[in-house]
Amino acid sequence: MRARVRYAKTGKLRFVSAIDLGRLWERALRKADLPIAYSEGFSPHPKVSFTDALPLGLASTGEYAELTFAAPVDLDAAIAALNAAFPEGLAVLAAAEAGDGAPRLARLLQAVCWDLFYPLGQAAALGSAVRSANAADVLVVGRERKGETVEVDLKPALHGMAAWEETVRVMVRHVEPPPRPSEVHLALNSFALHLPGPALALRVAQGQPAPDGLLEALSGEFVPLAPSMSLPRPKERATT
Amino acid sequence: MTTVTARTFESVWPLLEPVLTTVRKPARYVGGEGNITVKDLADVDTSWLLIYPDAYEVGQPNQGVQILYEVLNERPRTAAERGYAPWPDMEAVMRREEIPFFSLENHLPMRAFDVVAFSLAAEVGYTNLLNCLDLGRVPLLAADRTDEDPLVMIGGHAAFNPEPLAPFVDVVCAGDGEEFVLEIDAVIASWRQAGWRRPEVLAHIAGVEGAYVPAFYEPEYASDGRLRGTFPRRAHLPYRVPKRTVSDLDRWPYPKKAIVPLTETVHERYSVEIFRGCTRGCRFCQAGMITRPVRERSKETIKEMVAEGVANSGFEEVGLLSLSSADHSEIQGLCGDLADAYEGTATSLSLPSTRVDAFNVTLADELTRNGRRTGLTFAPEAGTERMRKVINKMVSEADMLRTAETAFANGWRHLKLYFMIGLPTETDEDVLGIAELGLKVVEVGRQYGRKNKVTVSVGGFVPKPHTPFQWCAQDLPGELERKLGLIKRRVSGDRNLNLRYHDPLPGVVEGLLARGDRRVAAAVLRAFELGARMDGWDECFDYATWMRACAETGVDVAWYCQRERDEDESLPWDHLDSGLEAGWLWKDYQDAVTRAAELEDCRWTPCYDCGVCPGLDVQHQTRHLPIYASPG
Numbered sequence: 033m034r035a036r037v038r039y040a041k042t043g044k045l046r047f048v049s050a051i052d053l054g055r056l057w058e059r060a061l062r063k064a065d066l067p068i069a070y071s072e073g074f075s076p077h078p079k080v081s082f083t084d085a086l087p088l089g090l091a092s093t094g095e096y097a098e099l100t101f102a103a104p105v106d107l108d109a110a111i112a113a114l115n116a117a118f119p120e121g122l123a124v125l126a127a128a129e130a131g132d133g134a135p136r137l138a139r140l141l142q143a144v145c146w147d148l149f150y151p152l153g154q155a156a157a158l159g160s161a162v163r164s165a166n167a168a169d170v171l172v173v174g175r176e177r178k179g180e181t182v183e184v185d186l187k188p189a190l191h192g193m194a195a196w197e198e199t200v201r202v203m204v205r206h207v208e209p210p211p212r213p214s215e216v217h218l219a220l221n222s223f224a225l226h227l228p229g230p231a232l233a234l235r236v237a238q239g240q241p242a243p244d245g246l247l248e249a250l251s252g253e254f255v256p257l258a259p260s261m262s263l264p265r266p267k268e269r270a271t272t
Numbered sequence: 273m274t275t276v277t278a279r280t281f282e283s284v285w286p287l288l289e290p291v292l293t294t295v296r297k298p299a300r301y302v303g304g305e306g307n308i309t310v311k312d313l314a315d316v317d318t319s320w321l322l323i324y325p326d327a328y329e330v331g332q333p334n335q336g337v338q339i340l341y342e343v344l345n346e347r348p349r350t351a352a353e354r355g356y357a358p359w360p361d362m363e364a365v366m367r368r369e370e371i372p373f374f375s376l377e378n379h380l381p382m383r384a385f386d387v388v389a390f391s392l393a394a395e396v397g398y399t400n401l402l403n404c405l406d407l408g409r410v411p412l413l414a415a416d417r418t419d420e421d422p423l424v425m426i427g428g429h430a431a432f433n434p435e436p437l438a439p440f441v442d443v444v445c446a447g448d449g450e451e452f453v454l455e456i457d458a459v460i461a462s463w464r465q466a467g468w469r470r471p472e473v474l475a476h477i478a479g480v481e482g483a484y485v486p487a488f489y490e491p492e493y494a495s496d497g498r499l500r501g502t503f504p505r506r507a508h509l510p511y512r513v514p515k516r517t518v519s520d521l522d523r524w525p526y527p528k529k530a531i532v533p534l535t536e537t538v539h540e541r542y543s544v545e546i547f548r549g550c551t552r553g554c555r556f557c558q559a560g561m562i563t564r565p566v567r568e569r570s571k572e573t574i575k576e577m578v579a580e581g582v583a584n585s586g587f588e589e590v591g592l593l594s595l596s597s598a599d600h601s602e603i604q605g606l607c608g609d610l611a612d613a614y615e616g617t618a619t620s621l622s623l624p625s626t627r628v629d630a631f632n633v634t635l636a637d638e639l640t641r642n643g644r645r646t647g648l649t650f651a652p653e654a655g656t657e658r659m660r661k662v663i664n665k666m667v668s669e670a671d672m673l674r675t676a677e678t679a680f681a682n683g684w685r686h687l688k689l690y691f692m693i694g695l696p697t698e699t700d701e702d703v704l705g706i707a708e709l710g711l712k713v714v715e716v717g718r719q720y721g722r723k724n725k726v727t728v729s730v731g732g733f734v735p736k737p738h739t740p741f742q743w744c745a746q747d748l749p750g751e752l753e754r755k756l757g758l759i760k761r762r763v764s765g766d767r768n769l770n771l772r773y774h775d776p777l778p779g780v781v782e783g784l785l786a787r788g789d790r791r792v793a794a795a796v797l798r799a800f801e802l803g804a805r806m807d808g809w810d811e812c813f814d815y816a817t818w819m820r821a822c823a824e825t826g827v828d829v830a831w832y833c834q835r836e837r838d839e840d841e842s843l844p845w846d847h848l849d850s851g852l853e854a855g856w857l858w859k860d861y862q863d864a865v866t867r868a869a870e871l872e873d874c875r876w877t878p879c880y881d882c883g884v885c886p887g888l889d890v891q892h893q894t895r896h897l898p899i900y901a902s903p904g
Contacts, residue, residue, distance in 0.1 A: 043304070044302040044303065044304035044534075045304070045534070047292050047293075047298040047299045047301075047302050048299045048534050048535060049297075049299065049535070051536075052299060052534060052535045052536060055536070055540075056534065058586075058588075059306075059532065059585075059586035059587070059588075060586060061586075062586045062588060062618065063583070063584075063585070063586030070618065076618065078618075088293055088298065089292065089293035089298075117586060119304055119305065119306050119532075119534060120304055121304060
């Protein structure tokens with residue numbers, strides 16, 4: 033039985049690398065005593081596969097993984113057991129069974145929604161920078177690649193961008209390599225000089241692009257580009 | 273009336289968080305691991321910061337720290353948190369951003385704690401210890417500390433000669449820490465309640481069995497520079513501080529909940545100490561000498577600990593730890609039971625025993641029923657039978673070859689053999705014997721598979737305090753290089769033999785710190801000031817820094833390392849009583865170097881009066897039946 037999960041990586045877990053994260057998953061699966069399937073071969077590994085790695089230091093409520101079980105499991109009970117076994121900062125938010133003909137998980141993740149949380153007092157500058165960025169034909173920023181800086185235009189990958197208060201929500205289409213929040217910040221900074229960097233970037237969700245938003249990969253729930261009401265700011269910086 | 277000082281300290285997390293992505297492996301600094309205990313320091317009477325002064329990935333798995341962490345945290349009104357030495361990139365950031373040394377549980381600065389206790393498994397952590405204190409804004413010299421400063425404590429095997437650190441520490445724990453820390457904790461609680469001044473606190477602590485307060489003792493030197501002795505400077509203090517010994521390991525089943533790291537460490541497994549102490553009597557081995565007598569944990573307790581420890585951690589490996597795990601009296605039944613319990617699961621079992629015999633292979637076979645037979649490790653330690661008799665490693669060449677044969681025949685593909693060079697009375701023939709033995713084992717391996725491999729690992733011997741070799745001279749690094757060259761030339765060209773060896777230079781500093789006296793402390797401080805850090809890491813260790821520090825402080829390295837001591841010379845660690853009779857140690861040394869006489873294991877042969885059991889009023893705790901030599 034195959035299942036796909038959407039999970040969150042927040043708080044201190046933001047500083048755990050992709051390789052270490054795989055180990056945390058393996059341990060939690062063992063601790064939760066779930067019948068995970070193991071790969072064949074000399075050193076068998078639990079069958080868990082992850083989609084693209086979250087850059088170190090960033091938070092997410094939109095991470096996805098695919099699990100293969102050796103026996104059928106009750107998904108609600110499995111989520112509860114996993115969440116009890118995870119260290120604080122790692123939590124499964126939703127799960128869905130994947131049938132035999134289901135498309136590959138990566139194909140479901142065509143668009144990414146990011147929230148960039150800026151320091152208080154930047155609302156006006158951000159609003160104007162986002163308006164300018166949306167009106168511009170190109171958004172060229174420098175990208176480090178193998179020790180060299182190359183210029184890339186973010187515009188073709190940009191699905192939409194909106195600002196409210198000190199938060200910038202940006203949706204990008206999943207191209208390789210995908211534009212990073214740090215690059216979006218660079219682009220905004222070119223329209224509003226001396227914009228302090230965002231205190232935190234959160235990968236909100238991933239899914240299929242839709243007009244003015246995206247459809248979350250597992251639930252199909254609509255994630256709007258510009259919410260009608262302001263969202264609570266996460267408390268990452270206040271936690272110890 | 274209470275005069276508890278209201279000490280409030282802010283978490284350093286808000287300072288730390290923005291810089292974490294600028295350092296390597298930031299998960300080392302965030303805490304948040306599985307099975308940790310996080311208390312509010314406002315809700316406790318006493319607080320401890322337990323530090324392993326090396327990088328997180330080395331320190332986190334340490335058993336000693338985890339045991340004491342749990343023992344202390346089980347007290348509702350006591351909090352213990354952990355800290356590790358920052359990697360140099362993180363140190364630079366901490367100094368630049370003015371982030372003090374912090375704990376991982378609440379990210380509190382070092383000065384928030386009543387006690388800062390360092391676990392010293394080896395000498396290479398000494399400069400890290402100073403660096404941690406310095407980053408923690410605690411005065412490096414005990415004499416400069418005030419009532420507002422934490423107490424600085426050390427324990428662990430290297431603390432059996434604390435003199436090179438004496439000026440920097442307030443309290444030394446000699447021996448087992450479990451009961452010791454609880455008694456110290458009670459003194460600390462009284463300190464806070466009664467509002468004692470620092471000298472009073474230290475005086476109370478000096479009354480705890482196993483506690484050595486260096487400030488209350490003073491070394492005296494003869495005109496030729498040799499030590500005359502280290503003497504108490506206060507009334508009612510013992511001339512020799514007796515070590516602390518926990519007598520029933522079943523009463524101390526720790527760690528019950530192993531801390532599960534978020535990032536990779538050197539040992540990711542649930543480890544249980546199956547016994548403490550060893551009486552094999554290997555003459556080079558400090559651990560075997562200072563942890564006597566043998567105290568076994570029962571099979572039942574071990575099985576319970578493993579079952580719970582695996583379930584509550586999610587670890588996929590279990591380690592059965594001790595100084596020679598195959599020597600546990602119930603080891604066969606234990607391995608069988610555990611192999612049954614975990615057969616068909618992903619849980620693997622490991623027995624880090626290096627005993628050279630077929631029984632060890634049998635146990636390893638049992639633990640790997642599922643078939644993963646990769647490498648087995650043995651420690652013949654020396655290349656010739658004569659040399660092995662000198663060090664009392666009772667293994668014949670026939671034993672070694674028979675053991676190798678059994679291992680290869682049972683499907684093991686790779687044997688690792690540990691050896692030392694620079695041993696007392698060693699000749700070039702003994703050194704070449706290492707190569708010869710390695711090649712013979714390779715020959716055995718070839719009969720069972722063309723690709724079977726043998727790794728010969730060679731380290732330089734460093735004489736350690738409280739061992740029969742504590743009096744002897746250490747080889748110069750150049751001499752070790754020459755001996756290594758003999759081995760290299762003999763084995764080069766054999767594709768199945770892989771030779772591994774260590775740089776001899778760090779051994780010089782290890783030897784200096786192992787047998788140094790209080791005058792060596794100046795060199796430790798100077799080396800720290802000159803930038804010495806992480807001395808156990810090849811990429812950080814800098815020999816020139818240490819030699820410059822010694823030169824500037826008038827410490828003659830050769831005098832400490834290469835000088836043979838007489839029986840009547842006072843040694844810097846004589847006032848720490850490991851239980852061993854100095855007379856017995858000397859006799860054993862003489863037996864070794866004059867006639868290469870072997871000594872049996874006193875677990876199953878008659879007592880040879882090393883002094884430990886009557887001195888501590890404890891006996892071996894084992895179910896081994898004594899073997900009495902048949903008459904004639």
